[in-house]
Amino acid sequence: MFLSIVYLILYVYLSFSWNYKTVGDLPIIIFTTLMVLISCVLWFVRVFQNFEETPLYKRSSFYFVSALLIYVLGTSVSFISTDYIWKNSARNLKILSYLILSFNLLNRLIISITLLRVSNKK
Numbered sequence: 001m002f003l004s005i006v007y008l009i010l011y012v013y014l015s016f017s018w019n020y021k022t023v024g025d026l027p028i029i030i031f032t033t034l035m036v037l038i039s040c041v042l043w044f045v046r047v048f049q050n051f052e053e054t055p056l057y058k059r060s061s062f063y064f065v066s067a068l069l070i071y072v073l074g075t076s077v078s079f080i081s082t083d084y085i086w087k088n089s090a091r092n093l094k095i096l097s098y099l100i101l102s103f104n105l106l107n108r109l110i111i112s113i114t115l116l117r118v119s120n121k122k
């Protein structure tokens with residue numbers, strides 16, 4: 001809960017105070033990536049500290065966190081390098097967009113399968 005409040009406050013502050021014309025949205029992307037990484041790492045630490053009998057592959061929350069982690073780690077590098085690619089080689093933007101779309105598809109696929117598994121259990 002604390003990280004959610006900190007994220008919301010800093011995101012709103014950066015959104016209104018940042019000068020996008022000179023720097024771009026790189027700090028917001030880096031901040032968002034760090035917050036997701038911290039949240040995922042804290043989730044894994046909490047899971048391993050409160051060791052339960054249920055294996056990770058049987059927990060639906062594991063798939064949600066893993067999908068989010070895969071998506072954020074996969075696309076953060078491409079989002080961070082977008083300005084560089086745009087200025088140096090515009091034809092590489094197509095490759096970058098396919099990369100982002102593939103990670104997004106993987107994320108949606110994992111979450112959809114997880115939701116189907118959870119709904120079938122009930």
